[in-house]
Amino acid sequence: MSEFPTRIAYEEALAIVRRVADEWRLAHERIATQRADGRILAEPIQAPISLPPFDNSRMDGFALRHADIQRTNAQMDSSIRLRIVGEQFAGYDTGLRIGAGECARITTGAPLPAGADTVVIKENVREHDGAIDLEVVPDAGADIRRAGEDVAAGDTVLQAGQVLTPARLSLIAALGIADLMVFRRPTVAVFTTGDELVEPGLPLAPGQIYNSNRELLMGLLRAQGLEPTAWPSLPDDPARIESQLRDAASAFDVVITCGGVSAGEKDLLPAMLSTHGQTHFWKVRMKPGMPVLFGTLERAAFLGLPGNPVSVLATFSRLGRALLNGMQGRAEPHSPWFAALAVGWDKTHDRHEFLRGRLSCGQDGRLSVTPHPADASHRLKGAADSDVLIVLPEGARNYLSGDVVEVVGY
Numbered sequence: 462m463s464e465f466p467t468r469i470a471y472e473e474a475l476a477i478v479r480r481v482a483d484e485w486r487l488a489h490e491r492i493a494t495q496r497a498d499g500r501i502l503a504e505p506i507q508a509p510i511s512l513p514p515f516d517n518s519r520m521d522g523f524a525l526r527h528a529d530i531q532r533t534n535a536q537m538d539s540s541i542r543l544r545i546v547g548e549q550f551a552g553y554d555t556g557l558r559i560g561a562g563e564c565a566r567i568t569t570g571a572p573l574p575a576g577a578d579t580v581v582i583k584e585n586v587r588e589h590d591g592a593i594d595l596e597v598v599p600d601a602g603a604d605i606r607r608a609g610e611d612v613a614a615g616d617t618v619l620q621a622g623q624v625l626t627p628a629r630l631s632l633i634a635a636l637g638i639a640d641l642m643v644f645r646r647p648t649v650a651v652f653t654t655g656d657e658l659v660e661p662g663l664p665l666a667p668g669q670i671y672n673s674n675r676e677l678l679m680g681l682l683r684a685q686g687l688e689p690t691a692w693p694s695l696p697d698d699p700a701r702i703e704s705q706l707r708d709a710a711s712a713f714d715v716v717i718t719c720g721g722v723s724a725g726e727k728d729l730l731p732a733m734l735s736t737h738g739q740t741h742f743w744k745v746r747m748k749p750g751m752p753v754l755f756g757t758l759e760r761a762a763f764l765g766l767p768g769n770p771v772s773v774l775a776t777f778s779r780l781g782r783a784l785l786n787g788m789q790g791r792a793e794p795h796s797p798w799f800a801a802l803a804v805g806w807d808k809t810h811d812r813h814e815f816l817r818g819r820l821s822c823g824q825d826g827r828l829s830v831t832p833h834p835a836d837a838s839h840r841l842k843g844a845a846d847s848d849v850l851i852v853l854p855e856g857a858r859n860y861l862s863g864d865v866v867e868v869v870g871y
């Protein structure tokens with residue numbers, strides 16, 4: 462077979478995936494803010510206005526001039542009375558001006574009337590005969606939200622490469638921005654392969670199994686906000702595999718397959734890719750997922766995942782996500798999470814390992830993770846009962862209970 466890296470370290474595989482993803486960076490598109498959730502920003506966002514846009518009240522109450530209500534302790538027995546000269550509700554600016562001895566009724570979010578510099582909440586006054594008596598004297602400037610205290614006009618509030626979370630989209634909406642530039646979403650074609658596969662709902666003949674990886678892959682992709690397209694499962698037939706995969710690779714940005722990448726007689730994908738495309742690597746020193754295949758085919762990035770379900774989970778979660786994030790220009794790394802092992806684990810091999818585990822947070826605020834004892838790559842139930850991958854880097858090591866390890870959610 463032609464020259465390409467093989468049996469490489471996991472970190473090296475990740476670096477190759479990231480480099481290729483940068484080369485395959487998708488184009489920008491301008492879309493409505495309303496439709497941008499989960500997308501990656503392709504431009505920095507500058508605030509066209511300040512937030513809040515104007516000085517306004519933080520509470521329902523009365524706007525007043527603090528100079529009118531200053532009292533020494535000795536004067537506190539005499540009540541402070543202010544005449545109500547108008548109303549200022551949210552949504553309008555009535556152009557009201559507060560003079561000496563005056564106040565205005567105000568609601569939360571209403572612009573502060575000229576002359577006023579303080580708000581007293583309605584619970585702290587007694588209202589009668591068109592006036593208020595203050596029962597509690599507020600501090601100067603109390604309960605006022607100042608223009609620009611959250612964001613000053615002209616500030617850069619978000620950077621290219623950041624993911625648009627609901628809070629960030631809300632900030633963009635508050636700034637009045639109705640559309641923005643994001644990276645295009647990759648189109649993803651999903652293939653399962655294997656003569657043994659039958660779709661759920663159909664009868665099983667001897668030797669057959671149900672196709673479970675399609676649900677896994679489609680779910681993992683949808684959780685990334687993508688809308689993947691699945692094909693009918695491919696038989697282990699070289700001509701069918703070649704024509705279907707090349708066809709999809711001409712029309713989609715990314716082709717993801719599972720199965721057919723190890724060393725068996727029916728593992729046809731590595732030869733297909735090196736003959737008709739370009740192989741960037743085949744086989745990574747990781748467990749599970751060792752036979753993972755990565756390259757390009759036609760106009761698509763090609764990721765060939767191994768067939769065992771837990772291998773799909775590990776290889777997609779690390780290499781697949783890195784590819785899809787990189788192609789979308791995501792430049793905001795997740796900070797890794799760490800947890801203490803709840804039980805020891807004797808890692809007797811050299812490969813970079815991903816165990817499945819259950820994460821929990823104790824009353825002491827410490828995260829701990831319990832590795833699932835069923836660590837073989839076909840043990841789907843163990844993966845279903847778990848919620849994280851436990852990362853054990855290259856090298857044999859006897860991990861003790863309490864040792865801190867990296868965990869990756871799935």
Ligand code: AMP
Binds near residue numbers: 655657675719728767
């Ligand atoms: P392969 O890499 O094609 O040799 O597959 C490795 C193992 O994963 C075999 O036991 C396959 O039967 C199983 N496998 C492959 N594809 C799927 C799938 N889509 N759903 C469930 N198991 C699969």
Ligand code: MG
Binds near residue numbers: 654655656720727768
């Ligand atoms: Mg197979």
